Amino acid sequence: MSIPGNILESDLGGLRERVNQRLAEYIAPTAFTSSADCPLRLRESMAHSLLAGGKRLRPLMVLLTAEACGGSVEAALPAACAIEMVHTYSLIHDDLPAMDNDDFRRGRPTNHKVFGDAMAILAGDALLTLAFEVIAEHTQPATVAAACCADLASASGWCGMVAGQVADIEAEESAVQRAEKSDADTELKHLEAIHRRKTGRLLTSAVTLGARVAQADPKLIASLSQFGKCVGLAFQIADDLLDVTGDAAKIGKGVSKDAARGKMTYPGLLGTDASRQKADALIDEACQLLQPLGPKGDKLAALARFVTQRDH
Amino acid sequence: MSIPGNILESDLGGLRERVNQRLAEYIAPTAFTSSADCPLRLRESMAHSLLAGGKRLRPLMVLLTAEACGGSVEAALPAACAIEMVHTYSLIHDDLPAMDNDDFRRGRPTNHKVFGDAMAILAGDALLTLAFEVIAEHTQPATVAAACCADLASASGWCGMVAGQVADIEAEESAVQRAEKSDADTELKHLEAIHRRKTGRLLTSAVTLGARVAQADPKLIASLSQFGKCVGLAFQIADDLLDVTGDAAKIGKGVSKDAARGKMTYPGLLGTDASRQKADALIDEACQLLQPLGPKGDKLAALARFVTQRDH
Numbered sequence: 203m204s205i206p207g208n209i210l211e212s213d214l215g216g217l218r219e220r221v222n223q224r225l226a227e228y229i230a231p232t233a234f235t236s237s238a239d240c241p242l243r244l245r246e247s248m249a250h251s252l253l254a255g256g257k258r259l260r261p262l263m264v265l266l267t268a269e270a271c272g273g274s275v276e277a278a279l280p281a282a283c284a285i286e287m288v289h290t291y292s293l294i295h296d297d298l299p300a301m302d303n304d305d306f307r308r309g310r311p312t313n314h315k316v317f318g319d320a321m322a323i324l325a326g327d328a329l330l331t332l333a334f335e336v337i338a339e340h341t342q343p344a345t346v347a348a349a350c351c352a353d354l355a356s357a358s359g360w361c362g363m364v365a366g367q368v369a370d371i372e373a374e375e376s377a378v379q380r381a382e383k384s385d386a387d388t389e390l391k392h393l394e395a396i397h398r399r400k401t402g403r404l405l406t407s408a409v410t411l412g413a414r415v416a417q418a419d420p421k422l423i424a425s426l427s428q429f430g431k432c433v434g435l436a437f438q439i440a441d442d443l444l445d446v447t448g449d450a451a452k453i454g455k456g457v458s459k460d461a462a463r464g465k466m467t468y469p470g471l472l473g474t475d476a477s478r479q480k481a482d483a484l485i486d487e488a489c490q491l492l493q494p495l496g497p498k499g500d501k502l503a504a505l506a507r508f509v510t511q512r513d514h
Numbered sequence: 515m516s517i518p519g520n521i522l523e524s525d526l527g528g529l530r531e532r533v534n535q536r537l538a539e540y541i542a543p544t545a546f547t548s549s550a551d552c553p554l555r556l557r558e559s560m561a562h563s564l565l566a567g568g569k570r571l572r573p574l575m576v577l578l579t580a581e582a583c584g585g586s587v588e589a590a591l592p593a594a595c596a597i598e599m600v601h602t603y604s605l606i607h608d609d610l611p612a613m614d615n616d617d618f619r620r621g622r623p624t625n626h627k628v629f630g631d632a633m634a635i636l637a638g639d640a641l642l643t644l645a646f647e648v649i650a651e652h653t654q655p656a657t658v659a660a661a662c663c664a665d666l667a668s669a670s671g672w673c674g675m676v677a678g679q680v681a682d683i684e685a686e687e688s689a690v691q692r693a694e695k696s697d698a699d700t701e702l703k704h705l706e707a708i709h710r711r712k713t714g715r716l717l718t719s720a721v722t723l724g725a726r727v728a729q730a731d732p733k734l735i736a737s738l739s740q741f742g743k744c745v746g747l748a749f750q751i752a753d754d755l756l757d758v759t760g761d762a763a764k765i766g767k768g769v770s771k772d773a774a775r776g777k778m779t780y781p782g783l784l785g786t787d788a789s790r791q792k793a794d795a796l797i798d799e800a801c802q803l804l805q806p807l808g809p810k811g812d813k814l815a816a817l818a819r820f821v822t823q824r825d826h
Contacts (some may be wrong), residue, residue: 226681229672239674239677240634240672240673240677241677241681243680244676293637294651295639298632299636300612300635301632302634319612320612320613323610324606324679326640327603327607327639328672328676331676332671332672334646334667335663338660338661338663338664338667339664343656344656344657344661347656347660347663348650349650351645351652351663355643355644355646355650359640359643360541360552360557360560360640361552363549364636364639364643366558368555368633371632372555399551429777464558511731
């Protein structure tokens with residue numbers, strides 16, 4: 203690892219700022235010729251969740267992967283913003299009373315608490331749709347745009363992120379019966395199957411989108427996709443750990459909420475220490491996969507370590 | 515008009531069957547390499563609404579426009595199915611208790627009545643996402659796929675269909691205040707502004723998708739887009755008329771529901787006869803726009819007349 207933490211931090215800050223700026227531009231009243239047709243409350247509802255800050259992990263993964271593959275940040279920005287729109291829509295819908303019924307997110311009241319359930323559903327729908335518009339309109343050449351749309355849809359759709367959310371809901375519903383008859387190993391496999399879809403596929407897609415925009419060759423895309431899988435799982439373990447050990451003010455949402463709901467978590471199944479070790483091992487495995495990139499992969503590796511060691 | 519009604523009917527029946535078959539294939543467990551990851555209940559929920567029959571008006575518009583522009587039905591089928599997925603997702607979300615709270619649709623219980631609100635939200639999300647995956651994966655060449663993704667997203671997103679749904683909700687909320695201070699002419703403009711976005715833009719998109727798949731030249735696409743706008747508005751007027759004069763068993767949902775809710779409608783503002791005349795005039799205007807296509811445009815013209823004269 204040749205990037206000291208403070209240099210990475212300042213790099214990431216600059217990139218995060220560019221993402222935030224571009225996101226604001228994409229939902230500005232002047233973003234498209236037809237944008238004047240957007241009702242004010244809808245735009246406010248979209249902005250409330252999209253421009254609420256956040257780590258911007260997925261866009262950063264897109265941008266650093268594109269750079270690592272010899273592409274430019276500028277060319278990768280539309281895809282980076284699109285994946286953040288998909289992530290944000292999923293948070294808005296997951297927080298709804300019909301789903302997880304959460305009141306706070308990123309330190310602010312959730313979308314439906316401010317704008318009502320109907321508007322929150324529609325703002326989520328609008329952000330999901332806009333993600334594809336942004337890629338299709340602004341990613342060049344068209345072959346890359348089409349491949350990115352297909353990738354993002356596959357990762358976030360009925361066999362990806364949405365499937366993960368369904369599996370998560372079903373797991374909560376069946377938690378008691380399952381706990382009575384299954385061992386920790388079976389539970390762990392079940393938990394991994396949920397996370398692979400619920401968060402893993404979108405994080406993996408961040409990496410492949412970046413590689414596609416940089417027009418990396420298919421072999422490199424495949425090995426980066428494996429990197430994304432490892433980081434995605436490590437990230438989820440870190441997130442579970444944070445729910446146990448974290449500080450509510452820093453996370454911006456309630457702590458120990460998962461445990462209170464009886465949700466399966468890594469610390470719950472493996473214990474805190476073994477969970478931490480597993481996350482570290484996954485990151486080591488992920489960084490091995492970046493070796494073909496040489497020093498160009500250093501920032502991406504540093505980002506992977508950074509996101510699983512965060513306490514924020 | 516050189517296509518007798520019964521020949522058109524048999525043509526449309528055949529095309530509708532191809533659309534239904536392809537839609538079923540796209541949500542089959544074997545549709546994509548990752549399809550095994552789709553939870554059974556999610557797929558059932560998607561199928562409940564997507565494979566519930568219906569007129570398939572939007573896909574038929576895609577297919578007949580493609581044919582009229584010299585393209586093939588086969589090449590246009592992915593875009594035709596995608597637009598039906600977008601239409602279906604919008605119905606699922608609009609029917610939710612947080613929105614219109616409808617219990618029946620296409621003669622069956624609405625999605626959330628069968629699968630619950632959470633699953634209905636997720637099935638809608640999944641269908642919207644799948645629409646873009648299907649176009650991006652299956653439409654050729656990539657330039658056309660990217661243009662179709664952009665078109666469909668623009669028509670259905672924050673400045674299109676979603677904006678129309680928001681405006682519709684806001685209009686219901688402010689109906690009493692507005693009625694007190696505005697005249698019929700202002701109300702009519704307001705109603706058209708809602709429908710232009712809520713149903714008009716997606717119907718227009720059906721036409722432009724078909725033209726794009728057939729690689730029609732930009733001038734023809736522009737005049738077909740105008741055709742789509744006229745048909746979209748005429749269709750909405752016909753839909754309002756059906757709500758007043760229709761037969762619940764044929765429509766598959768409650769009759770006079772709009773009036774009972776105090777919703778603005780064309781018959782409510784203009785009267786039944788003037789509404790019928792307006793719809794007919796719009797279809798005449800639309801058919802004029804097809805003249806550059808010569809006899810190749812006859813079926814498309816017949817479809818436009820057919821959908822506004824339906825009592826089903």
